[in-house]
Amino acid sequence: MLGPEGVLDDLDVLDSYRRDMMPLAPAGVPRAVALPADAEQVRAVVRACAAAGAPIVPRGAGSGLSGAANAVDGCVVLATTRMNRVLEVDPDNRLAVVEPGVVNLDLRRAVEEHGLFYPPDPSSYDWCTIGGNLATNAGGLCCVKYGVTTDSVLGLDVVLADGSLLRTGRRTVKGVAGYDLTKLFVGSEGTLGVITRATLALRPLPQAPVTLVAAFGSTAAAATAVSRIVRAGAVPSLMEIMDRASIVAVEQNLRTELGAGAGSAALLLCQSDSGGEAARREIAAIERICADAGSELVHWTEDLAEGRTLMAARRAVLPSLELYGSWLTEDVCVPRTRIADLINGSEAVGARHGLLVAVVGHAGDGNMHPTIVYDPASEEQRARARRAFDEIMELGLSLGGTITGEHGVGKVKRDWLAREIGPVALRTHRAIKAALDPGNLFNPGSMFELD
Structure with a gap:
């Protein structure tokens, strides 16, 4: 059905398809890897496997951080990387139609040629695929202003467990006919069907950003600044926080000075893409708030190269931590007012277990x-x-947060999902799964176990 390359x-080769980037999640051995080239081949694979x-x-692409794409013994791994076409860019209606194997960065570059912008930008945006972003409802640095993946999805094509093709959503800006099946499949981690096409909403290309960096002597002061920025009504296009361990790792790895100083406990990075005088006013207002909150240093720049350098430092945190050993990263999201409690609590967990714990995150939405x-x-x-991993999840829940803000549940947080959502919600999840996938064909054991 798929040809010799499929x-x-x-x-x-199978071993390289067993798992994603989460080392704690269990992984089985697949029977084969299928590489369909289009939706009809996906349907054929689904029917054959069901039979x-x-x-x-x-x-x-396997860039996930929850084990959601990890194989189970005897499975067929259905990799969508050959389905990598941008099928349409419609500037007048501000939308794009893409296959799931399109790399996030490639889509962003394709629509930029039309003066448009696809906002979701996970840290792995230069190699993660749109299909994986959809399956996990991925976020990124721009979430504070533009939202997560689901906020940019108009409709989907999905192959169901019987091999039929479901089309959800529409190309219009508004539409409330029927249940919102599009949002049901976004974030479902491949447990309900295989996404073969997505219609995505685009935005006008933002103006050149103005970038600010502020250093603080305590995480509490940095968190206070975040709360005051939000309360003041500022909506920066990104607002990121790095703790002391992250700052030190990046400075050592990149052999650069971030301007934080040896005693700084936290670094806040903000950008405004409002353009021109509006962006300068917004950043100036954030500068005043940071100073009032006790920042030791505040600097902002309109120089694009300097701004890109600062953002590159933020994106380099995880690679920089490899200087000290292997890493596994959490994805807890807490109310913005509890960011300092989470950072300090995570540091205490690391000290208790004799391990380095570094915290970086999206301060604008509390996703750490x-x-x-x-x-x-x-x-x-x-x-x-x-x-330590489990204790940090416990800490996040105790602070009124959630076990995952953008990475998904996968196979590493199944027990924690049950704890967070409770028995009634878990029963509802299982009922939806049973209705759409009665044979438990798709990604069994991911997110939750069936009764």
């Missing part, structure tokens, strides 16, 4: 990424890292 079964009783695990550094060759350190 199926992989070499054991060494054979073989589970299907949909997969994009505590990252645990450990030695994977040490069974004892792996065990301590797992305990």
Whole structure:
């Protein structure tokens, strides 16, 4: 059905498709990898697997951080990377139609040629695919102003468990006919169907950004600044926070000075893409708020190269932590007023378990990424890292937060999902799964187990 290039079964190759970037999540051994080139081939694979009783695990580029794309024993991994065409860009209606294997950055570049902008920008935007972004409802640095992936989705084509093709949503700006099935599939982590096409809303290309960096002697002061910025009505296009461990790692790795100073406990990075005088006014207002909150240093620039350097430093946090060992990153989201409690609490968890925990995150929406550094060759350190991971999730829930803001539940947070949403919501999830996938064909064991 797929041709000689469309199926992989070499054991060494299969091993590279077993798991995503989350080291704690379990992973099985697939029977084969299917690489369909279009929706009809996806339908054929689904029908064949359903007939054979073989589970299907949909997969994009493998950049996920929850184990959602991890294989189960005997499954067919259905990788959508060959379905990588931007099918349409409609400037007049500000939309694009794409296949799931399109790389996020490639889509952004394609629509920029038309003066348009696709906002979701996960940290792996230069290699993650739109299909994976849709499956996990991915976010990124721009969420504070532009929202997460679901806020940019107008409609989907999805192959269901019987091989039929479901079309959800529409191309219009408004539309409330029927249940919102589009939002049901966004964030479903491949457990309800295989997305084969997406109609995405675009925005006008933003103006050149103005960038601000502010250093604080305490995380509490930085968090106070975040709350005051939001209360003042400012809507920067991004607002990121880095703790001391993140700052030190990046400065060592990039051999650069971020201007934070040796004693700084936190760094706040903001951008405004409102353009011209409006952006300068917005950044100037944020500068005053940071100063009033006790910042030790505030600097802002209209120089694009300097702004890109600062943003590159923010995106370099996880690679920089590899100087100290392997890492696994959390994805807890808390109310903005509890950011300092989460950062300080995560540091305390690390100290308790003798591990480095660095925190970086999207301060504008409270989505933090505590990252645990450990030695994977040490069974004892792996065990301590797992305990620290669970304690940070517990901390996030205790602060009124959630176990995941953008990475998804996957196979590493199943028990925590049940704890967060409760038995009634879990029963509802299972009922939806049973209605759309009665044979438990798609990604079994991801998000939750069936009864």
